[in-house]
Amino acid sequence: QVQLQESGPGLVKPSETLSLTCTVSGGSISTYSWTWIRQPPGKGLEWIGYMYYTGSSDYNPSLKSRVTISLDTSKNQFSLKLTSVTAADTAVYYCARPLGGTNDAFDVWGQGTMVTVSS
């Protein structure tokens, strides 16, 4: 059974770069696509983007200029970098994997990690 676990700093200063890692256990990262989704406190869900194991990627246009998702197959991890953060980027960040046969229905989620942007 595939499990995902997010890790990274819980506090980031404004204008700096948010960096998170998702560790995949129980399966190989060299299949499927790998996605980041976030949820500001008390608000709804926002898809950030994904990267396929082949290296192709897609990002939410609202974040595209600031986001990079990358895969590290040697560590079975994938990462999120979000540059020039502001308070609006404060959220719980989830990593997720889609259901087999789909690209956009997420059946495996990490527990989420809260990131606060504050000086």
Place this chain on the structure above:
Amino acid sequence: DIQLTQSPSSLSASVGDRVTITCRASQNIITYLHWYQQKAGKAPKLLIYAASRLESGVPSRFSGSGSGTDFTLTISSLQPEDFATYYCQRGYISPWTFGQGTKVEIK
């Protein structure tokens, strides 16, 4: 972007009630519509994918229907563990987007 409008934003219901939540897309998304349940402090859980397919392990009291622009999630007999927030989410054309959520509360 293709927007999703979910309604109602909240509802109060009793155990045993039949509950219906709707999700409307601003353009035809065929059946690229999925439903999630989220409880406080937890990650969302996939309930229904491709509009009407029940995810493995999800109780059969949950069902989904619709195609094109109009979709429905139905809980046939609300159970105590079903009190949560429900989100629709679409695929089809990037960026994937979520509805704003429906909070199901105890009456």
